[in-house]
Amino acid sequence: MDFNGMTVAITGAASGIGHATALTAARRGARIVALDRDGQALEDRRAQFEADGLALFPFALDIGDEASVRCSVDAISQVTPSVDLLVNSAGIVSRGLLENTTADEWERVLSVNLSGSFYCIQQMVPLLKAGTGRAVVNVASLASKRVSYTGGVAYTAAKAGILGLTRHAAFELAGDGIRVNAVCPGPVLTAMTKNATSEEDRQKVAAMVPLGAWLEPEDIAESILFLGSPAARMITGTSLDIDGGLSLVTGSSYEAYRRARQ
Template sequence: MDYNGKTVAITGAASGIGYATAQAAAQQGARIVALDRDVGALETMRVEFAGKGWAITPVEVDIGSEASIRVAVEQGMASVERVDLLVNSAGIVSRGMFETTTGDEWQRVLSINLSGSFFCLQQMVPLLRAGRGRAVVNVASLAAKRVSYTGGVSYTAAKAGMLGLTRHAAFELAHEGIRVNAVCPGPVLTAMTQRVISEEEQRQVAAMVPLGDWLSPQDVAASILFLGSPAARMITGTTLDIDGGLSLVTGASFESYRNARQ
């Protein structure tokens, strides 16, 4: 995959999957438009990328605010002439149980994990239209098709909505040559995950995955860049599961599955 001379805009770019995608695209020659609300992390990212000779435009934005997104695109991205790939990666996790989820929590999670992706795509259509890549990748989750064990009902609902957004946007924008796809990662071992989950819990999760390991942010980034590349030029409105085979698991371990057949 060659991103030389292309512009890749990424929300939630200062950490996790967004950061890994920015690194991978920059290594392939892309100019990165890094959108994030963490100004300090954006500055650290700018210094790091500049030190490596990578082109980067940091843009502060609150993805949960339509007004903030509009300002970010119209002012923060004023020097950006086109976007070849938009990656909607920003998101937060809810923790409450179904009956204890508050209205504020519900609205905040949906505003960031779903509405923010809609408004970013909507605002950047003219930039995508001007680009050569004309691709969008929405970062959903395996929870969109099942249920989230780390997040609450608002997280699951938002990620499921992301798949509906992906299909509908792909249908409407296809006549402009703009492709819209989604990735559904399984358990991803980010720096934040390593801080909040013990090593024993990490081993337990890895044991549940048929391929025997967590995903890394780089695993997801590679799939995102594939969907944004000419190699996927006839792929739109679809979802790519990146889960190490976890979606194949029905609840029983592989050992119990095998033992039942002996």
């Protein structure tokens, strides 16, 4: 997949799946518009990219705040007249059980994991229309179709919402030639995942995955870029499971779910 001359905007670009997607796309010729709440991490990434001869333009923002997103998109429009691919990867996890999840935690997780994707799509429509790629890929989760073991009820609800957003945006924006799809990663070894799980639990999960291992962020990046490329020019409104076959497994331990919150 050749992204030479294309502009790819990625939220959550400083770490995890977002960073892996940024690096993979940049190595294939794209210039990266990187959005993240961690401004210092973005600057570190820019230095790393420049050292490798790659282009990255950092924009620090609060993805869950509509005004912050609007301000950032205004700034992006001063750097580039168009965006060919928007990747909504930013996300946070919740840890509590349903009965002790606070209203603040619920609202913050939904604002970042769901509303932030809506804000970015809505505000970037003019830039996407001006591009040639005209694609959006939202990062949902296998939890959007099942439940999350590392996140809580707010995380599951938000990721399920991402699939609804994906379908509806794909329908409305098809008239503008903008495709909208989602990926649903299974267990991915990101820093956020490692912080939310123990080594013992990670080994148990690996044993449950039919392909025998956790996924790496780069595995998700490759699928994101496929959906954002001309190779997927007639694919829109759909979701792609990337889980090593975990969705084929029907049995799991409820006690493991509870232990993750104690």
